[in-house]
Amino acid sequence: xxxxxxxxxxxxxxxxxxxxxxxxxxxxxxxxxxxxxxxxxxxxxxxxxxxxxxxxxxxxxxxxxxxxxxxxxxxxxxxxxxxxxxxxxxxxxxxxxxxxxxxxxxxxxxxxxxxxxxxxxxxxxxxxxxxxxxxxxxxxxxxxxxxxxxxxxxxxxxxxxxxxxxxxxxxxxxxxxxxxxxxxxxxxxxxxxxxxxxxxxxxxxxxxxxxxxxxxxxxxxxxxxxxxxxxxxxxxxx
Amino acid sequence: xxxxxxxxxxxxxxxxxxxxxxxxxxxxxxxxxxxxxxxxxxxxxxxxxxxxxxxxxxxxxxxxxxxxxxxxxxxxxxxxxxxxxxxxxxxxxxxxxxxxxxxxxxxxxxxxxxxxxxxxxxxxxxxxxxxxxxxxxxxxxxxxxxxxxxxxxxxxxxxxxxxxxxxxxxxxxxxxxxxxxxxxxxxxxxxxxxxxxxxxxxxxxxxxxxxxxxxxxxxxxxxxxxxxxxxxxxxxxxxxxxxxxxxxxxxxxxxxxxxxxxxxxxxxxxxxxxxxxxxxxxxxxxxxxxxxxxxxxxxxxxxxxxxxxxxxxxxxxxxxxxxxxxxxxxxxxxxxxxxxxxxxxxxxxxxxxxxxxxxxxxxxxxxxxxxxxxxxxxxxxxxxxxxxxxxxxxxxxxxxxxxxxxxxxxxxxxxxxxxxxxxxxxxxxxxxxxxxxxxxxx
Numbered sequence: 001x002x003x004x005x006x007x008x009x010x011x012x013x014x015x016x017x018x019x020x021x022x023x024x025x026x027x028x029x030x031x032x033x034x035x036x037x038x039x040x041x042x043x044x045x046x047x048x049x050x051x052x053x054x055x056x057x058x059x060x061x062x063x064x065x066x067x068x069x070x071x072x073x074x075x076x077x078x079x080x081x082x083x084x085x086x087x088x089x090x091x092x093x094x095x096x097x098x099x100x101x102x103x104x105x106x107x108x109x110x111x112x113x114x115x116x117x118x119x120x121x122x123x124x125x126x127x128x129x130x131x132x133x134x135x136x137x138x139x140x141x142x143x144x145x146x147x148x149x150x151x152x153x154x155x156x157x158x159x160x161x162x163x164x165x166x167x168x169x170x171x172x173x174x175x176x177x178x179x180x181x182x183x184x185x186x187x188x189x190x191x192x193x194x195x196x197x198x199x200x201x202x203x204x205x206x207x208x209x210x211x212x213x214x215x216x217x218x219x220x221x222x223x224x225x226x227x228x229x230x231x232x233x234x235x236x237x238x
Numbered sequence: 239x240x241x242x243x244x245x246x247x248x249x250x251x252x253x254x255x256x257x258x259x260x261x262x263x264x265x266x267x268x269x270x271x272x273x274x275x276x277x278x279x280x281x282x283x284x285x286x287x288x289x290x291x292x293x294x295x296x297x298x299x300x301x302x303x304x305x306x307x308x309x310x311x312x313x314x315x316x317x318x319x320x321x322x323x324x325x326x327x328x329x330x331x332x333x334x335x336x337x338x339x340x341x342x343x344x345x346x347x348x349x350x351x352x353x354x355x356x357x358x359x360x361x362x363x364x365x366x367x368x369x370x371x372x373x374x375x376x377x378x379x380x381x382x383x384x385x386x387x388x389x390x391x392x393x394x395x396x397x398x399x400x401x402x403x404x405x406x407x408x409x410x411x412x413x414x415x416x417x418x419x420x421x422x423x424x425x426x427x428x429x430x431x432x433x434x435x436x437x438x439x440x441x442x443x444x445x446x447x448x449x450x451x452x453x454x455x456x457x458x459x460x461x462x463x464x465x466x467x468x469x470x471x472x473x474x475x476x477x478x479x480x481x482x483x484x485x486x487x488x489x490x491x492x493x494x495x496x497x498x499x500x501x502x503x504x505x506x507x508x509x510x511x512x513x514x515x516x517x518x519x520x521x522x523x524x525x526x527x528x529x530x531x532x533x534x535x536x537x538x539x540x541x542x543x544x545x546x547x548x549x550x551x552x553x554x555x556x557x558x559x560x561x562x563x564x565x566x567x568x569x570x571x572x573x574x575x576x577x578x579x580x581x582x583x584x585x586x587x588x589x590x591x592x593x594x595x596x597x598x599x600x601x602x603x604x605x606x607x608x609x610x611x612x613x614x615x616x617x618x619x620x621x622x623x624x625x626x627x628x629x630x631x632x633x634x635x636x637x638x639x640x641x642x643x644x645x646x647x648x649x650x651x652x653x654x655x656x657x658x659x660x661x662x663x664x665x666x667x668x669x670x671x672x673x674x675x676x677x678x679x680x
Contacts, residue, residue: 049554051554072554072557073557074557075555075557075558076557083555087549088552089545089548095667096665099665100542100545100558103538103556104557128667147556148555151557
């Protein structure tokens with residue numbers, strides 16, 4: 001078991017954003033979390049990261065309870081977050097951005113990890129000394145993923161990686177997610193609004209509504225379920 | 239249609255004439271009360287007199303001035319377009335060019351600053367002003383850590399300058415500490431004030447942070463004014479000992495059993511010796527500051543500051559402890575400000591709360607912003623400009639601050655990112671990795 005959330009509640013001030021979430025991620029799985037705007041997807045991601053802290057419930061990562069652990073400590077235990085909206089460091093170069101991903105990693109691996117990221121995303125190597133803010137949206141997303149991989153995480157969290165990208169990049173990003181899992185054995189928790197694509201790459205999925213999990217199942221089951229089809233697929237993005 | 243044409247394309251002669259006529263017309267309207275009418279004293283009474291000749295001359299000058307200005311702007315724009323089209327230089331090449339220019343400029347500035355007191359060894363005014371410039375350069379470099387690198391807007395930086403100055407003043411007058419003993423201790427006291435300020439405002443950013451730091455600066459000043467037993471209140475602290483040259487005093491006659499600087503080197507006593515010594519002292523302090531900050535920038539802590547400026551959430555997601563990053567930035571910035579304060583107190587020999595008003599914070603912040611956030615050379619340029627403009631402006635008496643404001647507005651119009659906005663990357667890739675990456679990709 002890589003990650004287990006049990007009855008997690010979270011609040012933003014008076015807003016009760018998560019109401020008893022149970023989510024499990026097994027080693028080597030891609031798990032996706034779909035839901036409409038404001039359903040609490042990003043809150044779930046952030047409270048997993050301790051910001052805001054869960055007000056009730058338990059979060060266990062890799063056998064350790066991380067419910068009360070500081071945000072920066074959680075990252076050090078092997079969870080890497082690719083935040084919503086990419087959040088690269090725009091005035092720093094591509095290489096410097098990648099280096100920031102290793103803030104708590106073993107410096108001995110730095111060269112090998114950079115080479116690995118460049119092999120995965122050759123465009124980043126071409127642009128290595130460019131300021132990250134001058135990259136296109138899709139390139140920035142690749143940089144954000146590359147930066148997260150630099151710390152050799154056990155669990156990779158992707159928060160809406162397809163947000164605001166051109167269709168060609170959206171396809172590429174989902175392809176990357178699949179490759180990371182298949183070729184590198186990366187365990188991935190993927191939050192998406194693009195339900196169709198997300199459920200296709202995921203082994204399992206959860207549907208989040210108003211801060212509660214309303215449906216759970218394998219990717220194929222959810223894709224076929226009438227509720228999901230009605231709410232997220234038909235008339236939505238194909 | 240807008241009367242005054244801001245044409246993107248080159249203007250036709252008719253457009254130029256119309257544009258200039260409109261500007262001249264506006265000049266005429268404004269000029270009637272400003273130039274056309276004047277009050278004169280006629281036998282103890284005020285009377286109005288007209289000066290339409292002068293007004294006409296002014297309007298004509300505005301008309302032709304506007305024609306010339308538009309023409310010059312168009313010329314400059316065309317030349318730039320041509321150059322852009324012709325040049326095949328990439329962004330990277332241009333960045334390298336800027337980098338080279340900055341480093342050449344840096345060495346020139348260093349050479350000039352070492353030679354300055356030799357060239358002007360009998361000009362008290364020049365050496366004194368140059369010392370002031372260097373104090374601001376040092377303050378700018380200190381604040382650059384907080385504002386330029388870590389992106390934490392601090393409007394109360396003068397507080398640390400004051401803490402450093404008062405620490406030295408008290409340590410030396412009350413406990414007889416020498417300059418060199420008091421310098422590190424005062425720096426440490428200023429740094430602890432930095433942490434003291436940093437702790438309660440860890441969660442604040444942007445405007446809110448600015449307001450609290452502004453308040454902190456005022457609190458320190460008001461304490462200094464009111465805590466008379468400690469700080470002497472508004473009267474300040476006087477007769478602060480001057481730094482000596484390895485124990486040699488810069489006085490006309492030495493106390494018993496000691497030698498003065500002039501005696502020791504067999505020179506004739508001159509008050510300039512001390513000024514030149516002080517100048518070199520602040521030059522060394524400033525250079526050490528620069529070296530220290532440039533080194534820090536290349537270390538993980540420096541990159542963490544810059545990452546914090548760029549995106550705090552991303553920093554946390556990377557596993558960085560933002561609390562420590564912020565506190566270290568505040569502490570180091572405060573320490574450098576404290577050092578500058580120690581030097582200030584030692585140079586003046588007298589300090590009072592009047593030297594540590596908000597205007598000082600504003601000027602130091604202006605130096606950092608005008609210089610280009612995070613740019614070390616930019617701080618030097620901006621500090622030189624901001625100290626020298628009011629000095630040159632002395633002849634303009636009451637218009638001096640107007641000139642100062644105008645210069646600041648113009649800098650921001652022409653160089654919105656600061657004089658030297660270019661940021662030097664602190665990390666380059668190991669060439670081996672390039673090959674490895676290429677091989678793996680192939």
